[in-house]
Amino acid sequence: MWPGxxxxxxxxxxxxxxxxxxxxxxxxVWSDEAQLRPFVDLYASLGWRCLVCHPDLVSLYLxxxxxxxxxxxxxxxxKELKVKPLPTVFASFSGGSKGCMYKVIQLLDxxxxxxxxxxDFRLVRNCISGQIYxxxxxxxxxxxxxxxxxxxxxxKSSQPSMIRSLMAKALASGMDTLFPSRxxxxxxxxxxxxxxxxGLGSVLIFCSEDDDLAPCHVVCGFARHLVELGTDVKVxxxxxxxxxxxxxxxxxxxxxxxxxTDY
Numbered sequence: 001m002w003p004g005x006x007x008x009x010x011x012x013x014x015x016x017x018x019x020x021x022x023x024x025x026x027x028x029v030w031s032d033e034a035q036l037r038p039f040v041d042l043y044a045s046l047g048w049r050c051l052v053c054h055p056d057l058v059s060l061y062l063x064x065x066x067x068x069x070x071x072x073x074x075x076x077x078x079k080e081l082k083v084k085p086l087p088t089v090f091a092s093f094s095g096g097s098k099g100c101m102y103k104v105i106q107l108l109d110x111x112x113x114x115x116x117x118x119x120d121f122r123l124v125r126n127c128i129s130g131q132i133y134x135x136x137x138x139x140x141x142x143x144x145x146x147x148x149x150x151x152x153x154x155x156k157s158s159q160p161s162m163i164r165s166l167m168a169k170a171l172a173s174g175m176d177t178l179f180p181s182r183x184x185x186x187x188x189x190x191x192x193x194x195x196x197x198x199g200l201g202s203v204l205i206f207c208s209e210d211d212d213l214a215p216c217h218v219v220c221g222f223a224r225h226l227v228e229l230g231t232d233v234k235v236x237x238x239x240x241x242x243x244x245x246x247x248x249x250x251x252x253x254x255x256x257x258x259x260x261t262d263y
Contacts, residue, residue, distance in 0.1 A: 006065035007055035012040040019049035026096030055099025070103035078120035087129040095138040130201035198229040
């Protein structure tokens with residue numbers, strides 16, 4: 001996947017006994033199918049089918065690209081839910097909330113326009129049962145965001161780390177220089193949108209105190225704000241856990257089954 005198209009999405013194989021729900025996985029930038037397979041396989045073993053979205057680098061900075069990707073995700077999800085409405089969970093890994101998820105929320109709230117119909121928007125919104133944030137939200141309009149894009153530990157993608165680092169630096173520097181006011185406005189819009197998702201069911205948040213890419217104080221501040229808005233929020237915090245680590249995703253699946261109301 002080469003940056004410039006906003007990203008891509010696809011359905012993971014359905015559970016053999018039929019799906020009891022849908023998890024929309026918003027992956028981190030530079031991720032690929034192989035990296036997400038352990039996650040979707042575990043969800044499938046628990047009876048949840050996954051629609052996986054991989055945003056590319058450009059969608060983090062150009063909201064038009066993110067909106068196009070988000071509209072495609074909603075349209076694809078609506079096709080499935082028209083056949084059989086199922087409880088649907090948004091699961092954002094690291095920076096997936098900025099690459100696409102926040103635009104999905106805006107479209108469902110009618111805050112921006114898309115190609116999908118209002119009927120599709122209502123169907124998807126009515127099926128949303130909860131949200132999961134693993135090592136996030138990440139603020140990509142900061143130095144921390146640039147560190148994430150250049151971090152070789154997170155991605156391990158097919159694109160060489162040197163090329164990845166150069167692309168991240170060039171785009172971040174160019175956007176900051178040419179469109180400083182636009183970048184700041186987009187940052188405010190991003191956080192406002194995440195706060196506005198308070199009505200989209202219960203929220204599970206996973207973070208670690210030693211995670212420099214998703215600082216604990218930022219993540220916990222986000223959680224407190226959601227609680228103030230009346231959202232049922234559960235924060236699982238470790239003192240030492242890798243960014244989007246395996247411990248997090250095993251526990252998030254188990255907790256998901258207990259916290260999502262039966263449809």
